Amino acid sequence: LERIEDLGPDEVISVYTDGPFVDLCRGPHVPSTGRIRHFKLLHAAGAYWRGDERRQMLQRIYGTAWFTKEDLEGYLRRLEEAKKRDHRVLGKQLDLFSIQEEVGPGLILWHPKGAMVNFQLRRFIEDVILERGYQLVYTPNVTREELFLRSGHLPLYAENQFPAMAAGEGEAEGVRYRVKPMNCPMHVLIYASQQRSYRDLPIRLAEIANVYRNERSGTLHGMLRVRGLSMDDAHLFLREDQIEQEIFQLLDIVELVLGKTFGLSYRLDLATRPPKKLGTDATWDQAERALEQALKHRGATYRLDQGGGAFYGPKIDIKFNDAIGREWQGATIQLDFEQPERFGLEYTGEDNRPHRPVMIHRAIYGTLERFVGFLIEHFAGAFPLWLAPEQVRVLPISDVQASAARVLHERLRAAGIRSHLDERNETLNYRIRDGELQKVPYMAVVGQREAEAGSVAARGRGEGKKQVVLPVAEFVAKLQEEVRTRSLTPLV
Ligand SMILES: [Zn+2]
Missing domain, CATH: 3.40.50.800 (Anticodon-binding domain)
Structure with missing residues (x-):
C-alpha cells in the first residue's frame, strides 16, 4: 500500500495472484509456478524494506529459471566460472587492492601490484591521446559549490554528490565547497581563461582525475561500483563542422584500446534524451542528429537506447563482452551543447565574430576502478605481460x-x-x-x-x-x- 501511495493518481496498477500470494507488479507473471520446470534457488539474503536500514528486515530469495535443462546448466556453469574470476577474491589473493572499513565503503586502496596495473593503463592512454593532439591538465578535488550550480549539476545531480562543506578561514560566511563529482566545469574554465580562435579548435583537455559520488552503500560492489572514481576524462571543444571528424577519431581510439589492444568485441549504443534533462528540445534534436549522422557516415552499426542519455546531452556508449560472455559498460562519448551555453563559451570565427563551441565529454576506460575490476575478471588475474605487476x-x-x-x-x-x-x-x-x-x-x-x-x-x-x-x-x-x-x- 505504501508503494501504491507513491504512484500518481492516473497510474495503472496491476496485481498478480498465485494462490494466497499477491504481488504488486508490472508483470507479466507465469500463470502458475508449476509451469517452471528448469529452475534453481540460488541464495537467500536479508534486505531492508526499500533499502532503508531503519525499516523492517525482509527475506529475499534469489532464483533462476530457464526454458531448457541445458540453458539452466549453461547458466550455472557461467556463474561458477564468474565466481572463480571474482575480482574481489583475486584482488586479495594477488594483493592488488583492498577496501577497508576505516577508510570507508567504495573507496579503493590500490596496493603496489594493483597500482602498477593502474599506472600502466594511465601511461598507455596518455601516450595514445598525446599523439592525437590532446593536452593534459590537472584540477583540484574540491571546488566552490557555485561552480556546480552554474554548470547545472546542482540541484539536478545533488543526490549523487557528497554534502557541502564550510569554507576555509577568511572567506565569506555563506560560501560552501563540494568535493567534485565531475571535472567538466573546471575544464570549461580552463577553456574560457583566454580568447580562442577558430584556428585553435579542437581543443582537447584530458585529465585522469579522482571524482567522488555519493552512491548508497548498499549498491557498492568491489571495484565495479565505488564512491571514489579515477576517470580517464577529457573534454573536447570544437566547431560544429568538426563534430564528425572528432567522433571518428574517438571511435578510432576505442578500436585501438578495446579492440586491438585487449581483443574485445564491443558494440555501440546511441543513447538519447532522458526525462530529467537540461536544455531545449531543439538543441537535443540537433545533438542527437549530429551523433546519429556521424555513426551513419562511419558505417558503424549501433543500437538505439531511447532515454539513456546524460542530462546535458546524448551519447554513444560502448559496451563490451568479457571472456565468459558477460556485458560491461565501457567508454562513453557525450555530445553537449548545454555547458558551452551556460558558461558563455566562445571562439572567434573566420568572420571575426563570436561563436559558440560544442563540447564532447569522453572517457575510454570509463573509470580505472571499474576497468581494472573488469580486467581482473576477464583475464582471471593472468594479466598480459605489459600489464602484469610482476613480469x-x-x-x-x-x-x-x-x-x-x-x-x-x-x-x-x-x-x-x-x-x-x-x-x-x-x-x-x-x-x-x-x-x-x-x-x-x-x-x-x-x-x-x-x-x-x-x-x-x-x-x-x-x-x-x-x-x-x-x-x-x-x-x-x-x-x-x-x-x-x-x-x-x-x-x-
Ligand atoms: Zn564531463
Whole structure:
C-alpha cells in the first residue's frame, strides 16, 4: 500500500495472484509456478524494506529459471566460472587492492601490484591521446559549490554528490565547497581563461582525475561500483563542422584500446534524451542528429537506447563482452551543447565574430576502478605481460646459483622488465608453485648449466613443466618485444 501511495493518481496498477500470494507488479507473471520446470534457488539474503536500514528486515530469495535443462546448466556453469574470476577474491589473493572499513565503503586502496596495473593503463592512454593532439591538465578535488550550480549539476545531480562543506578561514560566511563529482566545469574554465580562435579548435583537455559520488552503500560492489572514481576524462571543444571528424577519431581510439589492444568485441549504443534533462528540445534534436549522422557516415552499426542519455546531452556508449560472455559498460562519448551555453563559451570565427563551441565529454576506460575490476575478471588475474605487476620471477635452483640469478635479475631490471628475485630457502617446486599462484607470466630458472652458459630456462604461465632454454640476451629481447607490442600471447 505504501508503494501504491507513491504512484500518481492516473497510474495503472496491476496485481498478480498465485494462490494466497499477491504481488504488486508490472508483470507479466507465469500463470502458475508449476509451469517452471528448469529452475534453481540460488541464495537467500536479508534486505531492508526499500533499502532503508531503519525499516523492517525482509527475506529475499534469489532464483533462476530457464526454458531448457541445458540453458539452466549453461547458466550455472557461467556463474561458477564468474565466481572463480571474482575480482574481489583475486584482488586479495594477488594483493592488488583492498577496501577497508576505516577508510570507508567504495573507496579503493590500490596496493603496489594493483597500482602498477593502474599506472600502466594511465601511461598507455596518455601516450595514445598525446599523439592525437590532446593536452593534459590537472584540477583540484574540491571546488566552490557555485561552480556546480552554474554548470547545472546542482540541484539536478545533488543526490549523487557528497554534502557541502564550510569554507576555509577568511572567506565569506555563506560560501560552501563540494568535493567534485565531475571535472567538466573546471575544464570549461580552463577553456574560457583566454580568447580562442577558430584556428585553435579542437581543443582537447584530458585529465585522469579522482571524482567522488555519493552512491548508497548498499549498491557498492568491489571495484565495479565505488564512491571514489579515477576517470580517464577529457573534454573536447570544437566547431560544429568538426563534430564528425572528432567522433571518428574517438571511435578510432576505442578500436585501438578495446579492440586491438585487449581483443574485445564491443558494440555501440546511441543513447538519447532522458526525462530529467537540461536544455531545449531543439538543441537535443540537433545533438542527437549530429551523433546519429556521424555513426551513419562511419558505417558503424549501433543500437538505439531511447532515454539513456546524460542530462546535458546524448551519447554513444560502448559496451563490451568479457571472456565468459558477460556485458560491461565501457567508454562513453557525450555530445553537449548545454555547458558551452551556460558558461558563455566562445571562439572567434573566420568572420571575426563570436561563436559558440560544442563540447564532447569522453572517457575510454570509463573509470580505472571499474576497468581494472573488469580486467581482473576477464583475464582471471593472468594479466598480459605489459600489464602484469610482476613480469618475471627469477629462481636460482640452489644457493650455488645465487650470484648468477642476481646478475640476471639486475639485467632484467635494467632492461625495464619488472623482475622479482625469489632466493628464499624453499624448494624449487615450492617457489614455482608460488609463482604460479601469483600468476607471474614467466619464471626464469637458473641452474648450474644456465649459470655457466649465460642462458635461462624460461617457463611460461600455465605451461606446466614445459620450459625453453635460451640465451639471456634473447630472453630479454623477446620480453621487451612482448611488452612493446602489448601482445596478448606470450612470445617466449
Ligand atoms: Zn564531463
